[in-house]
Structure formats: C-alpha cells, structure tokens
Amino acid sequence: xxxxxKEEPKPVEAPKPEPERPKTPVFDAASVKLEFTPExxxxxxxxxxxxxRTPANEMKITYxxxxxxxxxLGQNPTNKEIMYVLGKPKPEEMQTKMxxxxxxxxxxxxxxxxxxxxxxEDFVEGLRVFDKEGNGTVMGxxxxxxxxxxxxxxxxxxxxxxxxxxxxxxxxxxxxxFVKHIMAS
Amino acid sequence: MGCGVSKSNLFQKSDSKAVTSIKAAVLIQHWYRxxxxxxxxxxxxxxxxxxxxxxxxxxxxxxxxxxxxxxxDNFTPSSNxxxxxxxxxxENEVCRDSEWERFFDYKNIDVPEIYSGPxxxxxxxxxxxxxxxxxxxxxxxxxxxxxxxxxxxTWRLLRKFPNISRVSTCQSKEITICGDLxxxxxxxxxxxxxxxxxxxxxxxxxxxxxxxRGDNSIEVLLILFSFLLLxxxxxxxxxxxxxxxxxxxRYGFTKxxxxxxxxxxxxxxxxxxxxxxxxPLATVIDQKVLVLHGGISDTTDLSVLARVDRHKYVSALRxxxxxxxxxxxxxxxxxxxxxxxxxxxxxxALPRPLTRGTFQNTSLPDFxxxxxxxxxxAAERRGRLALQGALLGGSQQALGAxxxxxxxxxxxxxxxxxxxxxxxxxxxxxxxxxTQDGCVPNxxxxxxxxxxxxxxxxFLSRHNMTLIIRSHExxxxxxxxxxxxxxxxxxxxxxxYDVASNRGAYVKLGPDLVPYLIQYQAxxxxxxxxxxxxxxxTEHSALRVLRKQxxxxxxxxxxxxxxxxxxxxxxxxxxxxxxxxxxxxxLGLPWRMLRSQLISRRASDGAVDYxxxxxxxxxxxxxxxxxxxxxxxxxxxxxxxxETIFRIVDTDNSGVINMxxxxxxxxxxxxxxxxxxxxxxxxxxxxxxxxxGDGCIDIQEFMEAFRLSDxxxxxxxxxxxxxxxxxxxxxPETVDPDL
Numbered sequence: 001x002x003x004x005x006k007e008e009p010k011p012v013e014a015p016k017p018e019p020e021r022p023k024t025p026v027f028d029a030a031s032v033k034l035e036f037t038p039e040x041x042x043x044x045x046x047x048x049x050x051x052x053r054t055p056a057n058e059m060k061i062t063y064x065x066x067x068x069x070x071x072x073l074g075q076n077p078t079n080k081e082i083m084y085v086l087g088k089p090k091p092e093e094m095q096t097k098m099x100x101x102x103x104x105x106x107x108x109x110x111x112x113x114x115x116x117x118x119x120x121e122d123f124v125e126g127l128r129v130f131d132k133e134g135n136g137t138v139m140g141x142x143x144x145x146x147x148x149x150x151x152x153x154x155x156x157x158x159x160x161x162x163x164x165x166x167x168x169x170x171x172x173x174x175x176x177x178f179v180k181h182i183m184a185s
Numbered sequence: 186m187g188c189g190v191s192k193s194n195l196f197q198k199s200d201s202k203a204v205t206s207i208k209a210a211v212l213i214q215h216w217y218r219x220x221x222x223x224x225x226x227x228x229x230x231x232x233x234x235x236x237x238x239x240x241x242x243x244x245x246x247x248x249x250x251x252x253x254x255x256x257x258d259n260f261t262p263s264s265n266x267x268x269x270x271x272x273x274x275x276e277n278e279v280c281r282d283s284e285w286e287r288f289f290d291y292k293n294i295d296v297p298e299i300y301s302g303p304x305x306x307x308x309x310x311x312x313x314x315x316x317x318x319x320x321x322x323x324x325x326x327x328x329x330x331x332x333x334x335x336x337x338x339t340w341r342l343l344r345k346f347p348n349i350s351r352v353s354t355c356q357s358k359e360i361t362i363c364g365d366l367x368x369x370x371x372x373x374x375x376x377x378x379x380x381x382x383x384x385x386x387x388x389x390x391x392x393x394x395x396x397x398r399g400d401n402s403i404e405v406l407l408i409l410f411s412f413l414l415l416x417x418x419x420x421x422x423x424x425x426x427x428x429x430x431x432x433x434x435r436y437g438f439t440k441x442x443x444x445x446x447x448x449x450x451x452x453x454x455x456x457x458x459x460x461x462x463x464x465p466l467a468t469v470i471d472q473k474v475l476v477l478h479g480g481i482s483d484t485t486d487l488s489v490l491a492r493v494d495r496h497k498y499v500s501a502l503r504x505x506x507x508x509x510x511x512x513x514x515x516x517x518x519x520x521x522x523x524x525x526x527x528x529x530x531x532x533x534a535l536p537r538p539l540t541r542g543t544f545q546n547t548s549l550p551d552f553x554x555x556x557x558x559x560x561x562x563a564a565e566r567r568g569r570l571a572l573q574g575a576l577l578g579g580s581q582q583a584l585g586a587x588x589x590x591x592x593x594x595x596x597x598x599x600x601x602x603x604x605x606x607x608x609x610x611x612x613x614x615x616x617x618x619x620t621q622d623g624c625v626p627n628x629x630x631x632x633x634x635x636x637x638x639x640x641x642x643x644f645l646s647r648h649n650m651t652l653i654i655r656s657h658e659x660x661x662x663x664x665x666x667x668x669x670x671x672x673x674x675x676x677x678x679x680x681x682y683d684v685a686s687n688r689g690a691y692v693k694l695g696p697d698l699v700p701y702l703i704q705y706q707a708x709x710x711x712x713x714x715x716x717x718x719x720x721x722x723t724e725h726s727a728l729r730v731l732r733k734q735x736x737x738x739x740x741x742x743x744x745x746x747x748x749x750x751x752x753x754x755x756x757x758x759x760x761x762x763x764x765x766x767x768x769x770x771x772l773g774l775p776w777r778m779l780r781s782q783l784i785s786r787r788a789s790d791g792a793v794d795y796x797x798x799x800x801x802x803x804x805x806x807x808x809x810x811x812x813x814x815x816x817x818x819x820x821x822x823x824x825x826x827x828e829t830i831f832r833i834v835d836t837d838n839s840g841v842i843n844m845x846x847x848x849x850x851x852x853x854x855x856x857x858x859x860x861x862x863x864x865x866x867x868x869x870x871x872x873x874x875x876x877x878g879d880g881c882i883d884i885q886e887f888m889e890a891f892r893l894s895d896x897x898x899x900x901x902x903x904x905x906x907x908x909x910x911x912x913x914x915x916x917p918e919t920v921d922p923d924l
Contacts, residue, residue: 047775071221
C-alpha cells in the first residue's frame with residue numbers, strides 16, 4: 001500500500017512572502033545614448049515625414065509603422081525586438097497609439113546597435129540547409145513552407161511576392177542567383 | 186514520469202539541422218521585411234512626387250485663371266488688348282438658338298465611302314451601342330457627322346434632367362458606380378468586361394472626370410453618352426471638375442479632339458462646352474447615399490444645389506457674371522468685393538505654394554502681391570494705367586472708397602445669390618476630405634475646400650444620409666475609406682501616374698447599401714512585373730519628370746544656392762541644397778531622401794557642386810542659342826500655362842495664332858509672371874518659330890520646339906532594349922481582356 005501523504009497542518013506563522021515575479025525587461029529610452037550625426041538625423045526626419053500621415057504634419061507615426069520605418073532606414077530588427085522597444089503594446093494599440101520623432105530616435109538607435117543584417121554568404125549558407133541534393137538548388141515549395149511556418153512567419157502573399165518569378169519549370173530555385181537577385185534592390 | 190519512450194533521442198539528431206533551418210528562415214524573413222519597407226518608402230516618395238507635380242499644375246491653372254478673371258472684371262478696354270482679353274472668356278458670348286442650329290447642322294457632313302468606322306442611326310439601337318464599344322476597342326474612330334448627331338441628342342436629353350439624379354435600388358437591382366476615367370478607354374472596357382455593360386438590369390453611375398490626360402477621352406465620352414441615350418433612366422453621369430473647357434485646354438482633351446477631328450473639331454468642342462454645363466451635379470441613391478465628384482463643404486446644401494441653373498456655369502472656375510458697361514475714362518470701378526476679405530476670395534482660394542505643412546489652417550493670401558506692374562515703360566494707354574493702379578494694390582482703402590458707385594452695387598442681391606451658388610458648385614467639384622475636423626479652403630488645388638469628419642457627420646445627419654461616394658483623388662488601391670467609413674473615394678483610372686502606379690476600382694451597391702468593391706489594373710503586362718520592377722519603373726518616371734522641373738528652374742536655383750554660398754566656393758552643404766531646392770520648387774518633397782537619385786557626385790564632406798549638378802541632371806536643351814536665356818527658361822517652366830494661353834487665344838481652334846496675338850500674349854504673361862521681356866527677345870522668338878514666314882505660329886510646333894528631353898532616358902531606353910526588357914516600357918497596343 002502506498003503511504004498516504006499526510007496533510008501537514010498549515011503553520012500558524014506570518015504568511016510566506018509572495019515569490020517575486022521575474023521582472024520583464026522594459027525598454028528604457030532615456031538610457032539610450034544617441035550616437036547619430038546631425039546629417040543622419042536630418043535623413044531620418046525626412047523618412048519619418050514620409051510615413052507621417054497626420055493632416056497637420058505633426059511628425060507622428062503609428063506604432064505599427066515604427067518597424068517599417070526602421071527597416072526602411074536600413075536596420076533589421078525582429079518583430080519581437082520591435083514590440084520590446086514599443087513597450088509590448090496590445091495589438092489594437094498598434095494602429096492607434098502614436099510615436100513622435102524624439103521617441104523614435106532612441107528606438108532606432110537601439111536597433112542600430114543590434115546584429116548586422118546578413119551578408120551574401122550568410123544567406124547562401126542559410127539556404128544551403130535546404131539544398132537536399134547539394135546541387136545549388138532548393139525546392140521552392142519547401143522554402144515557401146519554411147518561410148511561412150518557421151521563425152517570424154511570413155504571410156502567404158508575402159511569400160508569393162518574395163518568390164515571384166524565381167522558380168524554374170521544376171519548381172526549383174538556384175539559391176545563389178536568388179540571393180543575388182533579392183540583394184540587388 | 187511519463188511513458189518510457191522519449192523523443193529526445195530523435196530530436197537530438199535533427200536538432201542542429203532544425204536550428205540551422207530556423208536561423209536560415211529568420212534571416213530570409215528579416216531581409217524580406219526590410220526589403221518591403223524600403224520598397225514602401227520608395228513608393229511613397231514616388232507617389233508624393235507625382236501628386237505634388239499634378240497638384241501644382243492644377244494650382245498654376247487656377248492662378249492663371251484667377252488672374253485672367255481679374256483682368257476681365259477690371260480692365261478698361263481699349264483696342265488690341267481688349268480683343269485679346271475678351272477672347273479669354275468667350276463662353277460669355279450669348280448665342281442665339283439659330284447660331285446653335287448652325288453648329289448642330291450635321292446634315293451637310295457627308296460620310297465618305299471609304300469610312301470604315303461604325304455607322305449610327307438615331308435613335309440609337311442596342312446593337313449600335315455595343316457596336317460602338319467594339320469599334321473603339323478596335324481603334325476605329327467615329328465619323329464627325331455621327332459625333333455631332335450623338336452630341337445633339339445627348340444635349341437634348343441632358344436638358345431634361347434635374348441637377349440631382351435620384352436613383353433607387355428597388356427590386357434588388359445593384360448599382361455600379363465608377364470614379365474618374367480620364368480618357369483611359371482600357372479601364373472602361375475592363376469594367377464592362379468584368380461587370381457587363383449598362384442596361385435596365387445593370388444601372389451605372391459615372392462620377393465625373395471622363396476626359397483629359399488619357400488618350401481616348403472622346404471615345405470614353407461617346408460610349409458614356411450612347412449608353413445614356415439607350416438607357417436614360419439607368420445610366421447617370423455626374424459632372425467632374427474636368428468637364429470644363431478651360432481645364433480641357435491645359436490637360437489634353439481639347440488637343441485630342443482637334444487632332445482627331447481636324448475639320449469639325451472646333452464645332453465638337455463648342456458643343457461639348459454646352460453639354461458639360463448640362464451634366465447633372467450629383468446622384469442620390471435610395472435617398473441615403475450621395476454620389477458626387479469632388480466633395481462637400483460646411484456650407485453645402487442639396488436644396489440649393491437642386492435649384493441652381495446649372496447650365497449657367499459653363500466653367501466652374503468662373504461665376505456667370507455680367508461684365509460691367511465699359512467706359513472710355515479711367516475706370517476706378519473696382520469691385521469692392523475683390524479687395525475686401527469677402528465672398529469672392531472665400532470662394533476661390535488663391536493658391537499657395539505646396540509645403541510640407543500644406544494642410545495647416547492659414548489665412549488667405551492677398552491677391553495684390555501676386556502681380557507687380559511692369560517697371561518703367563512708355564506712356565501707356567489709360568487702360569493700362571487703370572490696370573497698374575489696381576495691381577499696385579497697396580492703397581486698398583482708396584480703392585475701397587472709389588468702388589462706392591460700382592455696378593456691383595445694384596446687382597447686390599442677385600450677385601450674392603449667384604456667388605453662393607457658384608461656391609456650392611465649386612466645392613462640389615473640387616473639394617477633398619481631410620483627417621482633421623473643420624473646413625478650410627483647398628489651397629493646394631486652388632478651388633473648393635478641405636472638409637473634415639465633423640463636416641461629414643453634420644452633412645449626413647442634416648440630409649438624413651449614410652454615405653458619400655466621391656472621386657477626384659487618385660488612390661493606390663483604387664479606393665479609400667475615410668471619415669469613419671462615411672466617405673468613400675473611388676478612382677477608376679488604373680496606372681494613372683504611370684504604368685503600375687495604382688489600381689482602379691468600382692463599387693456595387695445593392696438594396697442593403699453596403700459597398701462592395703472590385704479592383705483591377707489594366708494591362709496584363711503589369712501583373713507580370715515583380716513589385717520591385719513596378720516600383721522601380723514608376724520611380725524612374727517620376728524622377729525623370731522631376732529632373733526636368735529642376736532644370737527649368739535653373740536660374741532661380743542657382744541664385745538660391747549663391748545666396749547660401751557666401752564665400753563663393755561653388756559648393757553647398759546637403760542641408761543647404763535641400764533647403765534651397767524646396768524654397769524654389771515649393772513641392773514639399775523629401776529632397777534629402779532623393780539625393781542619391783538626383784545628385785550623382787558629392788565632395789568628400791558631402792557638399793554639392795551646384796553648377797556641376799545641372800549638367801548631371803542630363804537634360805537635353807533644344808538648340809536655341811539665339812533666344813534669350815531667361816525667356817527660354819520661362820518657356821520650359823511654364824510650358825503648360827503657355828500652351829493653355831495659346832489655345833485660349835486661338836479662338837477658332839485652328840491650332841494657329843497670328844503674330845499680333847502672339848506679342849500681346851507675351852506682354853500679358855510678362856505682367857503675370859513678373860518678368861521682363863524686351864520687344865526684341867519676343868520678336869526673335871516669333872521669328873525663330875514662324876519658319877515659313879507667314880506671320881502665323883503653329884502652336885504645336887512651338888511647344889515641340891521648346892520641349893526639354895531627357896538625355897539619360899534615351900540612353901537607358903537604348904540599353905534596356907538590348908537587355909530584353911523593352912516590353913515593360915511600352916504601353917500595350919491592344920486591350921487584353923483576358924484576366
């Protein structure tokens with residue numbers, strides 16, 4: 001017979017303190033040191049204004065645009081990183097909450113300190129993983145699947161756009177050419 | 186403990202592979218998102234370029250028209266000048282019915298045996314209607330005899346219609362509504378292909394701007410009119426701001442008609458002037474949905490609009506005023522209202538240069554600073570003195586006092602009335618929605634206003650309606666909702682700015698009045714292009730146009746640069762370059778962002794050699810060494826305005842103007858543009874152009890002689906021919922309905 005677990009009487013003591021919830025890291029804009037040159041800042045302003053759709057040209061963009069803008073300026077943050085600097089907003093806030101230029105700058109700076117975006121070799125290496133036959137091609141279908149299921153998933157129409165006109169008659173993609181093509185924008 | 190078999194072993198084998206796969210995927214995904222963002226940026230500024238140029242063109246048009254209008258109202262006539270000026274507004278000519286009969290007399294026009302186009306008999310039959318569509322699809326032209334007959338019947342019909350058409354979706358009929366077509370026959374054919382042609386079961390509303398800019402304005406118009414004749418209760422046409430002969434002079438419709446109908450084009454145009462004025466102003470569906478071309482303002486009142494004599498407004502840019510009796514003496518009869526901050530100016534917003542902060546609520550500019558009288562000059566006729574006095578504008582009080590006995594006084598009541606009516610029509614045809622509340626004059630276009638969501642709400646509740654459908658603005662997706670989905674902008678001319686710039690759309694409305702939108706894009710070739718190619722192509726075109734614009738402002742730009750280059754180094758910083766360029770061009774564009782496209786070389790510290798820059802723009806100037814530089818530049822810059830004026834002056838629409846009119850035109854322009862041209866310079870110009878020495882100038886030849894072309898594009902076009910992408914650059918010859 002299995003020993004019965006005895007219910008121990010609760011000690012009549014001061015209640016144990018609540019275990020500390022682990023602190024979720026919060027982006028602290030103030031702690032970011034801005035290292036941009038005035039020229040760069042002028043450039044960012046121009047781009048910012050292009051995304052600004054407020055009628056009175058208030059130099060504000062929506063949260064949802066923050067990622068697009070920083071990417072347009074050459075950085076490559078993950079969606080997760082973007083959410084982090086924005087303070088993990090709720091999905092509905094993305095279209096309604098606004099960001100002004102001064103709030104954007106430290107966010108952008110944060111991204112600039114991140115890892116470099118991939119080089120040609122990195123991409124080719126990455127794609128080689130899917131080269132089952134080691135012949136310099138990957139199956140378009142497999143690539144589509146991977147891109148829409150793994151990592152920071154792309155939507156179907158995004159994958160379509162990326163792969164447009166790339167597959168040959170057998171549905172294969174020569175990945176070195178593919179990378180050259182996509183990097184040549 | 187779980188069950189014995191653990192998956193961990195299996196997982197470990199493929200673990201590293203899975204990780205690498207994910208890494209690879211993430212890398213590609215990141216890259217892709219960045220690429221999309223960059224494309225979006227490019228697309229945005231390209232769009233911005235096109236739109237700025239389009240609106241500044243419209244602005245220029247209205248500025249010019251205001252100026253001419255001012256002259257008409259205040260100019261004391263005397264000989265040559267009077268003749269010239271009076272030409273500008275010949276719609277004020279009162280034509281007796283018998284004269285119109287003469288214009289409509291198509292019976293004398295014979296249709297030759299060799300004519301291979303469609304033959305029409307009136308009243309039209311269904312077969313002929315669809316036959317006409319087929320004929321145009323196959324690039325046939327309708328004979329002028331039939332055109333005139335068709336227009337005559339259309340005119341007769343339109344006169345019976347009220348200002349506001351009332352339509353209902355009873356018996357579960359769906360109504361199809363189309364936006365701007367702008368002479369793009371392909372799009373109209375595409376709509377008919379996708380949706381079916383108009384019929385009793387398939388009613389349509391066409392929301393204005395049928396003509397201008399595209400190559401087939403007359404064909405589009407004839408198709409719409411023929412369906413109107415076939416189904417007068419089921420086809421509804423609303424007037425747009427381009428259904429206006431003054432606008433047509435600049436934007437290509439006039440030229441198209443005169444080119445296609447060399448013998449009878451003038452007559453056709455004259456008729457169309459009348460027809461346009463008889464087009465209804467708006468359509469109301471089920472008493473709940475308002476369809477009109479531009480929009481509304483805070484004073485829009487449908488009951489007023491229902492009552493106006495719409496045909497009095499031949500051109501929406503000019504109220505139907507009677508001219509005052511002319512006097513031989515110096516006339517100090519300035520209409521007080523022109524100078525007061527009153528009605529007239531609040532109706533037609535005097536255009537401001539476009540800036541980034543274009544939407545800001547600014548006060549209307551004083552007209553007087555637009556025009557400066559010519560400096561010096563010999564003793565003028567009294568008329569000119571009077572004009573100068575008006576233009577000096579400084580002593581507004583004096584003018585105000587002097588205007589005490591103006592003729593406008595006795596027609597005070599009625600002119601009040603007609604001013605208000607005119608404003609209503611102008612707003613209806615020219616306004617644009619804005620995101621902030623309120624209602625401000627539309628200074629970007631120069632006519633109508635910007636209206637906010639509060640104005641929409643107020644209007645809809647006052648009229649007990651639920652939706653406004655309007656057009657007038659090109660939208661990327663062919664349509665756009667705003668004001669909390671209470672306003673729908675609908676644009677049906679796809680690829681408007683350039684191949685692949687935007688889609689077109691039309692809307693279907695059933696008895697539930699829920700809009701159902703269908704998008705399309707003419708030319709299957711566009712769809713084969715990747716996003717990058719499409720964006721790239723449009724960008725390429727936009728930049729080409731922009732470079733020409735920059736080149737044609739060379740002297741102003743150089744002096745702006747010199748102002749900033751105090752030490753005369755020939756270099757300016759990037760910041761100064763951008764500032765100077767915006768200061769001269771007034772287009773509100775992100776110049777810094779465009780620098781890599783516009784400036785090829787920069788010094789190591791990023792400075793720009795501004796003189797060198799102009800050569801880099803690679804613009805080919807026409808070989809006109811004997812023409813004064815300032816004059817030449819003016820020609821490039823004000824090309825459209827110039828052409829418009831010439832066409833106005835060419836009263837009989839013959840395509841040719843005489844030397845005297847030519848000189849007078851330049852004199853007028855020199856006042857308007859605040860530039861001095863010597864008699865000699867103008868003579869040189871005239872002589873250079875009048876190649877056959879007959880004392881007449883062919884407008885088309887003149888404009889061609891002073892066209893700027895793009896060195897770069899010719900090179901690039903040549904190269905791309907060899908690269909096998911030539912088909913991307915050409916417009917497709919035939920409509921491809923195969924979707």
